[in-house]
Amino acid sequence: MAHEQTAFAISESCHAKRMIWGNAQDSAPQTVNETLNLAEEVPLSLVYNGIDYAVMMITPHNIDDFAIGFSITEGLVKDVSEIRHIAISSVPGGLKVDMRISADALRTVLARSRRPIAGRTGCGICGSDMNSIVTRNQNTVEAYTPDLSAIRRALQHLRDHQTLNAGIGMLHAAAWCTPDGAIAAIREDVGRHNALDKLIGHGLKNPLSFADGFCLLTSRCSYEMASKAIAAGMRALVSLSAPTAMALRTAQQAGLTLISPARPDNMCILPLSPEEI
Numbered sequence: 200m201a202h203e204q205t206a207f208a209i210s211e212s213c214h215a216k217r218m219i220w221g222n223a224q225d226s227a228p229q230t231v232n233e234t235l236n237l238a239e240e241v242p243l244s245l246v247y248n249g250i251d252y253a254v255m256m257i258t259p260h261n262i263d264d265f266a267i268g269f270s271i272t273e274g275l276v277k278d279v280s281e282i283r284h285i286a287i288s289s290v291p292g293g294l295k296v297d298m299r300i301s302a303d304a305l306r307t308v309l310a311r312s313r314r315p316i317a318g319r320t321g322c323g324i325c326g327s328d329m330n331s332i333v334t335r336n337q338n339t340v341e342a343y344t345p346d347l348s349a350i351r352r353a354l355q356h357l358r359d360h361q362t363l364n365a366g367i368g369m370l371h372a373a374a375w376c377t378p379d380g381a382i383a384a385i386r387e388d389v390g391r392h393n394a395l396d397k398l399i400g401h402g403l404k405n406p407l408s409f410a411d412g413f414c415l416l417t418s419r420c421s422y423e424m425a426s427k428a429i430a431a432g433m434r435a436l437v438s439l440s441a442p443t444a445m446a447l448r449t450a451q452q453a454g455l456t457l458i459s460p461a462r463p464d465n466m467c468i469l470p471l472s473p474e475e476i
Contacts, residue, residue, distance in 0.1 A: 207259035207294065210236045210367050238367045240389045242293035245269065247300050247308045258370065258388040259294060260363065261397045262287050265388075266296045268400030272427040275311070276304040279403045340454045342471055343434035345378065345413045350437055352380030353415050354463045361417075363387040373398040374415040375407055376437075382415075383407060391418035392427070399431040409433045413458075420459045422446045429453045437461045442469065 215235050218228040243257045245266065252275075257265060263285055270276045284299040300308070353376040360382050364370040371391040375384045375398055384407060386397035395416065402409055409432045416424060419440035426449055428436045435456040442450075442459045447469055450457045457469040 207239075207241060207289070209239055209258055209260050209363060211239055212236055236367050238369045238389045244290065244293065244295040246295060246297045247275070248298075248305050250305075250308055250312055252308055252312055255390075255393070257294075257390065257393050258363075260388075261386055261401065262294060262296060264386060264397040264400035264404065265393055266298060266400065267404055268396030268398065268427075268431075270298070270300075270304075271403060272396055272399060272430045274430065275307050276300060338429050338432075338453060340429060340432060340434045341410075342454045342456060343413075344456050344468065345376075345435050345437070345458070346380070347466070349376065349378060349380030350413070350415075350458060350461060350466065351463050353382055353413075353437075354461060356382060357415060357417070360385045361387060370394075372417045375402060375409070375412060376415055377412045383412070391416065391421075392423055394418075395424060395427050399427065402431070413437055413456075415461075419443070420446050420457060422449050425449045425453075425455060425457070429455050437466075441467075 212234050215233060217231045217233050219231060220228045238258060240256045241259045243255050243262065244251060245253045245255065266285055267279060267282060270282060276282055281301040281304045282298055283301065286297045288295050353374065357374060360374060361372050364372065364387055370387040370389055371394045372385055372387045373394040374382045377383050384398060384401055386394050386401060388394040388397060413435035414428055414433050414437065416436065416438040418438060420436060420438040420442035422443060422445040425436060425446040433455065435458065438459040438461065440460050442457055447457060451472055454471065456471065458466050459469065460467060
């Protein structure tokens with residue numbers, strides 16, 4: 200696959216006035232002038248064999264990783280080999296990814312292109328009908344519970360690996376961790392779904408072994424996040440914030456281990472089945 204990289208700022212500075220009250224009884228705040236770095240989000244058009252499929256709002260970084268991960272987790276392609284070519288270009292107001300895919304994958308795109316996805320930051324199921332959401336992920340994975348000391352290690356070092364977020368403070372991250380808790384790869388984005396798609400795309404491109412280790416998310420664990428992890432073949436998902444009930448049911452159905460919420464000093468290991476205590 201060939202990739203045309205385009206330069207696009209991931210943040211923009213602005214001047215602001217911070218109002219500071221020393222305590223609740225103060226009537227007049229102290230005013231401090233400061234410069235804020237704001238995360239950029241850019242419309243990204245995803246085009247498959249000339250067919251406009253979706254427009255996503257995304258941090259303009261690691262675009263090719265996102266295109267691959269999104270295509271896999273949306274079920275548009277079954278394998279990276281079905282993506283023949285990727286071209287990334289700037290268009291007025293945003294970016295465009297032109298992908299050439301296999302004939303089988305194109306049939307899937309044509310069947311789904313009747314539901315446009317547009318506007319939101321990393322919402323992979325926007326525009327889906329109810330039945331497609333319920334039946335979307337039929338994959339299963341082999342149960343695996345990571346070593347708890349490995350999870351603690353990854354949590355303790357996560358911030359050190361969030362290089363984009365260091366200067367902005369508002370980006371989500373998805374990290375792939377080895378069985379001993381070392382962070383092997385990380386991707387960041389203003390959208391939590393985008394960050395995970397980028398990580399998955401990066402892992403499939405290199406490749407990482409998603410069967411060995413665990414995924415660590417800075418965000419909450421929604422149904423969508425669990426579904427994407429399962430589609431990539433991940434066996435364990437750790438998130439800083441608690442999962443939704445639907446995310447837990449999805450994980451239990453597939454055999455995905457959820458550890459959420461997780462902190463270095465405490466974490467919840469959720470049951471692999473409704474009957475498990």
